[in-house]
Amino acid sequence: MDIVVFGAGALGSLVGGLLARDHHVTLVARDPHARRVAGQGLRVTGELDARVRPRATTDPTPADLTCDLALVTVKAYDTAAAARTLATGDPAVVCALSNGLTEETLVAELGDRVLAGSATYGAELVAPGEVRCTGVGRIHVGELDGGTSERAARVAAAFREAGLDCEADPGMPRRRWEKLAVNAGINAVTALARVENGALADGPARDVAHRAARETARVARAEGVDLTDDAAVAAVDTVVEETAANRSSMLQDVERGSRTEASEINGAVVDRAPAHGVATPTNRTLADLLRAWEAAGIAE
Numbered sequence: 001m002d003i004v005v006f007g008a009g010a011l012g013s014l015v016g017g018l019l020a021r022d023h024h025v026t027l028v029a030r031d032p033h034a035r036r037v038a039g040q041g042l043r044v045t046g047e048l049d050a051r052v053r054p055r056a057t058t059d060p061t062p063a064d065l066t067c068d069l070a071l072v073t074v075k076a077y078d079t080a081a082a083a084r085t086l087a088t089g090d091p092a093v094v095c096a097l098s099n100g101l102t103e104e105t106l107v108a109e110l111g112d113r114v115l116a117g118s119a120t121y122g123a124e125l126v127a128p129g130e131v132r133c134t135g136v137g138r139i140h141v142g143e144l145d146g147g148t149s150e151r152a153a154r155v156a157a158a159f160r161e162a163g164l165d166c167e168a169d170p171g172m173p174r175r176r177w178e179k180l181a182v183n184a185g186i187n188a189v190t191a192l193a194r195v196e197n198g199a200l201a202d203g204p205a206r207d208v209a210h211r212a213a214r215e216t217a218r219v220a221r222a223e224g225v226d227l228t229d230d231a232a233v234a235a236v237d238t239v240v241e242e243t244a245a246n247r248s249s250m251l252q253d254v255e256r257g258s259r260t261e262a263s264e265i266n267g268a269v270v271d272r273a274p275a276h277g278v279a280t281p282t283n284r285t286l287a288d289l290l291r292a293w294e295a296a297g298i299a300e
């Protein structure tokens, strides 16, 4: 497959690097990472090991963006800009692996080419040209409104060919909310407590993560998605176990002094709650604390 990874930071470099073992991959990334990958190739270290030579560019042409599959791995708040750039090319299928409910933003520019996606792999960009896998998770792809499709099966098979754990999921509407519950719990709590995911295996941090996940499940149900409180909590526990050594993407943001996805994750739960009369005090507190930290001066 001809695959473009748009926004190849930590997650995109890991997934794109692994896909490059079997497919023709172009990473759209920032310098100095893009320059290093173009010159010396990309190393995947940590729990997985690979040396690959994908193409890399900071400035894709419409021809570069004309591909079988475009994976979007920018931060959720960069999705609209990514969608506008992707629409200058002609990707046959577009699939977001970012956290947050970003697919609707992609659909606005790219229409029915968009598949839903979610990833629980853990990744850190440790140096230009080197990405560390800190947790072997799973990828799910599927139709935004649910159901099976040949294109979702084809994308999942392409991932598996390259050795990634990936399934086509006919239940993506539920899966997206389950992943939002996982991130509402794990990301904000690990970022505020400055701990690895594994620290949420017990104790007070685990209780806060569970409360955030239960609130997310309540909002999901109010929006017509069948996600029980118990299933949301179990999903948090599974990801904590599978990615125990990972520093969540939001913890990495806070440690770098950069903007977080608090508004797109916990804030997304809070924003949808009033219409349904659902209380979301834990997500509100987590989002407010992270926004207060951001307002106090993130690095430019």
Ligand SMILES: NC(=O)C1=CN([C@@H]2O[C@H](COP(=O)(O)OP(=O)(O)OC[C@H]3O[C@@H](n4cnc5c(N)ncnc54)[C@H](OP(=O)(O)O)[C@@H]3O)[C@@H](O)[C@H]2O)C=CC1
Binding pocket: 006, 007, 008, 009, 010, 011, 012, 028, 029, 030, 058, 073, 074, 075, 076, 078, 081, 082, 085, 097, 098, 099, 100, 119, 120, 121, 122, 123, 124, 125, 248, 249, 261
């Ligand atoms: N890291 C992880 O373990 C996991 C992350 N995720 C999710 O995946 C998404 C990405 O996370 P992560 O990889 O950690 O984030 P990163 O910040 O490491 O990666 C995103 C990259 O996209 C780049 N980017 C944005 N716009 C463009 C553009 N127009 N052209 C080129 N590059 C661009 C960013 O550059 P710049 O910063 O300069 O804008 C950045 O390097 C998030 O939604 C996150 O929640 C999901 C599962 C696991």
Ligand SMILES: CC(C)(CO)C(=O)C(=O)O
Binding pocket: 099, 119, 120, 121, 122, 137, 182, 183, 186, 187, 197, 239, 243, 246, 247, 248, 249, 250
């Ligand atoms: C799966 C998990 C929680 C891995 O840390 C993640 O999505 C993230 O860090 O953003």
